[in-house]
Amino acid sequence: EVQLLESGGGLVQPGGSLRLSCAASGFTFSSYSMSWVRQAPGKGLEWVSSIDGSGSVTFYADSVEGRFTISRDHSKNTVLLQLNSLRADDTAVYYCAKRTQGAAAGSDCWGQGTLVTVSS
């Protein structure tokens, strides 16, 4: 069974840092691009960042470029998201998601999410 399990969320002060982890199982980890998507309370879905299967190609939303860093640890089948210089508007549930296989794209598996709250 394909599973994603996020961890690392919590309460952090503005300007602080957190590292989110997404543990993957049930599929060949290095074969799939992975993404982070967030959802602020009561709001819609916002893409944050993506990384290709090898870990060598990364993309970021303008809102997090230069503050967040995505990476993957193939030895642990884990996708990481380092969040620095956090702001109140980064408060959200952060989901990791796995891309579908093949040309037709979508995210066919999502974790349960981890809540990040930025507040003093």
Add this chain to the structure above:
Amino acid sequence: EIVLTQSPGTLSLSPGERATLSCRASQSVSSSFLAWYQQKPGQAPRLLIYGASNRATGIPDRFSGSGSGTDFTLTISRLEPEDFAVYYCQNYGMSRITFGQGTRLEIK
């Protein structure tokens, strides 16, 4: 940046009725990159349709997707009580992913 605009914002229908949800892109997008998701309160999104018209694994055939270019549609042929939720379209671009703002499907 491609902007996806979903309409209507809220759709009020009864079980058994047909639902038609629209997603319009600010510029032409590849059908291969257009997906639809369902999200219920407190849950992660669930992939319904990818590549504009391909149903994801386990998705009932009352859900269907269509469209090309800038106009895409999600149709639910006969609403079941469990279908009332928020629906998002997504452009899964090569270097950037964008979501529509969502359509809330509520029971009338």
